[in-house]
Amino acid sequence: MDGIMRYSPGMEKLTVDTLRILARAQGLELTDAELTALLPLVEGGRNGLAAIRDLPVESEPASQFRVF
C-alpha cells in the first residue's frame, strides 16, 4: 500500500489572528509581536510535515506502550 496519499493538500494558511485563537484555546496568552515571530516557524513546521505524502498506511508509530 505504498504511496497512498492520506493528507489533504488543502490546509488553510495560518494568520496571526488564527494563531492567537489556537494559542488561547490552550491557555497561552501571546502578544502580537510574539505571535508574529512564531507564525513563520509554525507554518514551516506544518508545511514540512504536510509535504511528506508517501506514508504507507500500515506503518505504526515508533512509540510503545508497555504493560510492565
Added chain:
Amino acid sequence: MSELCWTSMTELARMIAGKKVSPVDVVQAHLDRITAIDGKVKAYITVMGESALAAARAAEAAVQSGAPLGPLHGVPMGLKDLYCTKGVKTTGGSKLLGEWVPGEDATVAARLAAAGAICLGKLNMHEFAYGPEGLNPHYGTPWNPWDVATHRICGGSSSGSGAAVAAGLCPGALGSDTGGSIRIPSSLCGLSGIKPTYGRVSRAGVLPLAWSMDHVGPMCRSVADCALMLAPMAGYDPRDPTTSVLPVPDYGAALTGQIKGLRVGLLRSFFLESAGAAQRAAVEAAAKLLESQGATVEPVDLKKVDLAPAVSHAVLAPEAYAYHEEWLKTRATEYGPDVRERLRLGAFVTGAEYLKGQRLRALFRDEVDQVFARLDVLLAPTTPTAATAVGQSEVRIGDGSFPVRPSLIRYTRPFNLTGHPAASVPCGFTTDGLPIGLQIVGRPFDEATVLRVADAYQRLTDWHTRRAPLGG
C-alpha cells in the same frame, strides 16, 4: 598549571590505584584551575569543591587501606546541570530551577559515583538543552577554548561539558543528546563523545527535553576514556522502562585497534556533499586512512534522511512543550527568549502530526537498519561548519550562507530519530585552528564497534591529543 589537568581518565585511574598520585591532589589541581580560568570559560554553574575534596580524601583512604577500587576510583568528572544530584542544585541551565535541589541522584550519577568517580560540579548548558549553540543568557555562554580572542560557541546543548573538558577543567563529563547535544560540542571543542543507543543508558533523573529522543553519554579527550566512563553507566535500570536488558559488553576490551575487514559506509548526499570544504576533506581523509588499515569503504545514501528536519520537529517540539506546558503558562518570562519561543512552537503541533512524525521515524529507522545489514559503521561529518562566533546567525558553507542553528544539527539529529549509537571524534582543524568532527554511527547496541573504530582512528592520528589555546 598542573599536568594532572591534562592526564587522561584512564591514566589517572591507573596512577591512583597504583598509589602514584593522590586523588586529593588530582581534585585540588582541577579546582585550582577552575578558580583560575572559569571566570572566562563559564563552564561550571555550580562547583562542588567541598564535597569533591571530601570524596577525594575518602578515595585516598580506600587506596591506602587496600579496599577494592572501582574502575574510576578517585577520578574527577563533571555533570551537565540536567543530571539530578541529591542535595546539590540542578538548574537545567534555567532560572526556573535556579534554586531547585533534587532529593535523589540520577541513576547515571549514582552509578559513576559507585564506580569511584568524583563529581567536581554541575556544568553549563543551553537552557533546558533546547539549542545546539550552547548559549545561556542566565549563567553566561561558555567560551570555546579553541579561540582565545573571539567568543565562539562551544556547540550545544552540552556547551559547559565541551568547554570544561577542552579547557582542562575536568577530564571527562556527561552530556545529553536529543538532536546532537553530545556530538556537536564534541565536534566544536575537539573532543571525543558518544551518544549510545537509545535504551542503552538510563535517563532516570535526567531532566527531559524530548523523552523519545533523549540520550545520555560521555564526553572526554579520548575514545578510551569514553569507553571507561560508559561502561559503569550502561545497562538496564528499573527506574527507566526504556532501558534494555541486553548485557553490556566490555567496552575496554573492544578497543583492539583492529579494523581489518570492517565495512564502512561513507554518507554522501545530505551529509558530505553539503559540508564545508575543510569538513569534507577531513572526513574523506579519515575514510581513506581506515581503508589503508584494511577496512572497505563505499559511498552510501539514505533516501529518507531528507525527512529528518520535519519529523524531528513533529516529535521533539510537542514532547518538549508537554513537559514545559504549565511553566509556559505561568512563568514564561523566566525563560530566555530563544528557548521560550522554541518551546511555544510545540503547542501548535497536532496529535496527528506528532504521530505522523513517529510513523515516519520508524520508516527511517528501518532504512538505516537495512544499510547496517551489509555495513558495520557509517561515517559523516559531525557538523558542516566549525564553531561560529557567539551572536552569529548565518554561516558560509561552500558558496552559500545558511542559518547556524539548523546547520549545526543537520547531520546529528537523524540518529536521534533512529536511536542508533553515534560518536564524534576530532579529525582535523580548519585553517583558523578550529576542530573538525568525524561522526561514526553503528548498529543498535553495538557501541563496542563504534568505540573500536573511533579508538583505532585515534591510534593512527594525533588530532585528539592537541590542546586548546585557552586550555594550554
